[in-house]
Amino acid sequence: AKRSGRNGYAFFDRTLHEQVRIRVDLEQALRGALDRGELSVHYQPIVDLATDELSGFEALMRWNHPELGTVSPLEFIPIAEDTGLIVESGAWLLEEAAAQLVRWRAQRPAGLPELHISVNISVRQLRDAALVGVVRGVLDRTGLPASALWLEITESGVMEDPEGVLADLRALRDLGVTLCIDDFGTGYSSLSYLRFIPAGIVKIDRSFLAGVGAGSANEAIVRAVVAMAHTLGQEVVAEGVETLVQRDWLREHGCDRAQGWLYGAPRPAKAQLLWMDRSVSM
Numbered sequence: 001a002k003r004s005g006r007n008g009y010a011f012f013d014r015t016l017h018e019q020v021r022i023r024v025d026l027e028q029a030l031r032g033a034l035d036r037g038e039l040s041v042h043y044q045p046i047v048d049l050a051t052d053e054l055s056g057f058e059a060l061m062r063w064n065h066p067e068l069g070t071v072s073p074l075e076f077i078p079i080a081e082d083t084g085l086i087v088e089s090g091a092w093l094l095e096e097a098a099a100q101l102v103r104w105r106a107q108r109p110a111g112l113p114e115l116h117i118s119v120n121i122s123v124r125q126l127r128d129a130a131l132v133g134v135v136r137g138v139l140d141r142t143g144l145p146a147s148a149l150w151l152e153i154t155e156s157g158v159m160e161d162p163e164g165v166l167a168d169l170r171a172l173r174d175l176g177v178t179l180c181i182d183d184f185g186t187g188y189s190s191l192s193y194l195r196f197i198p199a200g201i202v203k204i205d206r207s208f209l210a211g212v213g214a215g216s217a218n219e220a221i222v223r224a225v226v227a228m229a230h231t232l233g234q235e236v237v238a239e240g241v242e243t244l245v246q247r248d249w250l251r252e253h254g255c256d257r258a259q260g261w262l263y264g265a266p267r268p269a270k271a272q273l274l275w276m277d278r279s280v281s282m
């Protein structure tokens with residue numbers, strides 16, 4: 001199989017046989033990735049729309065394979081889930097990101113709002129009985145206040161086992177952690193499940209941002225999500241904000257925060273220093 005530049009292996013236009021072999025190779029390589037130090041964390045800014053000030057970051061996992069280069073999380077996270085490797089690497093990322101945020105909070109000039117860190121929690125992690133203990137341990141060891149930690153969960157993660165997962169979500173909320181519903185709108189039962197997840201934040205999937213500000217039918221959807229979330233006392237974060245037109249429309253329609261290439265792509269921690277002491281001026 002041939003390689004496809006910076007995104008690693010492409011799955012398109014391949015025979016089933018090739019796909020299976022690539023998958024087995026990736027799985028093999030992923031098993032030792034954490035121990036070999038090939039996993040890292042990138043951070044993407046999340047901005048308060050009312051002020052355009054940095055409010056926090058989402059931590060996103062990266063895999064730097066010595067031969068393949070950067071493998072996309074869209075390819076390796078599903079493998080990490082199936083194999084259970086996500087439990088260990090996810091706990092590692094959580095601790096790494098929490099420790100980084102503690103350093104950033106210490107560096108931030110007085111007068112600016114305290115930063116939060118958002119971490120993705122996959123289905124497999126949600127179903128792991130140790131999750132609440134892992135989160136508590138990370139908060140204890142790093143000294144990060146629970147209120148600064150956001151955990152992003154998806155509908156599919158919850159719907160696979162609502163009863164089993166709900167008790168843990170409540171326990172996390174009781175720790176003071178903020179739960180975010182990630183990729184909102186892409187699942188099948190979004191409305192009913194919004195009611196019973198103890199989430200403080202709804203992240204609108206970026207597929208609904210297309211054409212926003214330019215008269216797209218998506219505007220009605222975003223408006224409805226904002227109205228509904230606010231009624232339930234939840235904040236709304238728009239993901240995948242790429243243009244000023246989108247930003248202006250979102251701000252005008254009461255969306256609380258935004259994240260996307262307009263503000264910055266995910267980058268290593270050291271590339272974020274510029275963000276720490278200024279608001280965005282555009």
Ligand code: C2E
Pocket residue numbers: 044059060061062072073074077086090093120121122182183206239240241242259260261262265266
């Ligand atoms: P996600 O949680 O929805 O993360 C947002 C994705 O959108 C990121 O892709 C980010 O780079 C991308 N993005 C951000 N702004 C823009 C924009 O303005 N335009 C466009 N087109 N894309 C934008 P990334 O980093 O490749 O991650 C893909 C997915 O992999 C994530 O989607 C998440 O589901 C999963 N993932 C990443 N890191 C982790 C992790 O540590 N744990 C778990 N469980 N899943 C992770």
Ligand code: CA
Pocket residue numbers: 058120152182
């Ligand atoms: Ca996310």
Ligand code: CA
Pocket residue numbers: 182183203205239
């Ligand atoms: Ca998302």
Ligand code: CA
Pocket residue numbers: 183
């Ligand atoms: Ca997504």
